[in-house]
Amino acid sequence: TFVPVILAGGSGERFWPLSRRNRPKQFLALDETGRSLLQATSDRLCRVSGQPESVMVVTGGDYRTQVLEHLPEMPIENLLVEPVARDTAPAVLYAALRLAQEQPDAVMGVFPADHRVTDAGAFDRVMGRAIEVADTTGRLVTIGITPTYPATGYGYIQAGEELLGGELPAYAVSRFTEKPDAETAQAFLADGRYTWNSGMFIWRVGSILAAFEQHQPDMFARLREAVGQGRSLAGVRAVFPTIEKISIDYAILEKSDQVAVIPAEFGWDDLGDWNALERLLKTEDANVAVGRHVGLDTGGAILYTTQGDDLIATIGLEDVVVVRTAEVTLVVRKDRTQDIKKVVQQLKAHP
Template structure:
């Protein structure tokens, strides 16, 4: 398979409400430099994959609202490759949309789908595994995913169970399990045949099309109404999106398909889904405080993540342990790290205030 048949889709449509107040509806987390490394999450995703895929073959699918922001952050990608979805419909419709669009350019294309906001520390291994995945997906009618070697019984991730039939670089997938309870997650880890689902997929446009025809026929029909890469595409998509089922690619296709394969990979991966996961991946001082600020004094305080937008502000913290402190132009959040899953609820409650939306 020639390298020119390889395409990439970066999915960048989420709002990232667990990352509020840094992540807002106007400026979601994929467009932020969450770890303070000088590049935003979507830019880092592009930086990685552009080593093996040319710019003209890289696409971004995002919410219509973020098309302009995507252009600003990824000027290397051709303007027409940044596509806006009119409504949030989860990941199955955008995968079908992009597969159709890419198939219209190259009917033999093999594509990788990447979330825009994940951390991958072991870049070389990532690229090796992606090369392998492209190879497998180009030659077989397989739906390939990268599975992350789990390091702890995390209840915030989905799990992939594989059939260990042969000593190989990849395995047939047996089951997908959404976020399990702790006891179940522990048993998954002990059994040794489970991996974390990183939401990274590789398939040939023909293979994924067959899967959609089989498992989501109604959605497939809706999307066949449009002519892709043409003047009419945008208005056609706007017409069909309200009619399309809201479902994830995992529920809609991967849990049902019999031809799903997984490549185990130790990538130094995190989906950076919560402030706690950011804390775990951030640089910390001698008191285990993660902060990028210059003018911060901490006393008898440890295990905190402190993110202050105004770098000219002095911050003094005394006797605080294991807290999240985030200060933006409009919001100050102070909450225990163990409550990071409640941030979505804070956002919902704030909406009930008069003009509360301006904080979100």
């Protein structure tokens, strides 16, 4: 059996100020379908698994109600709530430990809640293949996306020897590098053997637990004990705050020699920051505007307002992003949108 697990606990800071503490990116409906990114992810995975009632979601307490509102069909016992956010490694381990109690032989898929996939048919084929590779090789299977620019916000996967040939070949991974600096990213892009980590992982429950036991023995032991205490959540509540805050990429994928990659294309877009709006709302216009905009000598700008008919006017600007909400106006150069996170951090420290 294949059990998809959606990670929906991120705070989505790069879409600030549209995403606020109470409404991060996964709950936004950014395109014309009206479905939020979380709903679209769940739709996609229900289709792949063929068993809609099997999809699990891991999220933080702040988002519990919103997840249930967005996914009314999901059985409530499929929702795992982390007492506090500790990034993706503890979230994945928590889900794997829970799964191990009831379906130890399952293949588990881990999926970000906030990505877009435009080629559904290709996605289904790649998932079918990934499940097969994970099951037969016992490897930690990643999906590699052809890189198009030296992004510093992604993991980079270097493919080594071929493990399984065929239409969608799988390779052993010789090196996984999470979020390299600009210079390294440039070198990886030029090298040609690297793909971007899509953030989707497919592995046997037993394989990922073994990897945690080996590479994060402390986290593994503590969380296993807490989850082993059964239905009472007191143990999990007590242990979570003591666990290191670390992503699955740093905690496991950079360390393990059991990683595999399937290079694939399915119209993947992680909608990582405001620049994604340009790709979402393809337009022939000089600027991408959601809401009313008048631009004089303005080009390549992204303008977004949640404020009804209010007008944004710009003069003599190139390549900027302007976002206006009820409480915040953000103006940022397009090449600095990754730094929005830093503003959010600063506001958290000095509100």
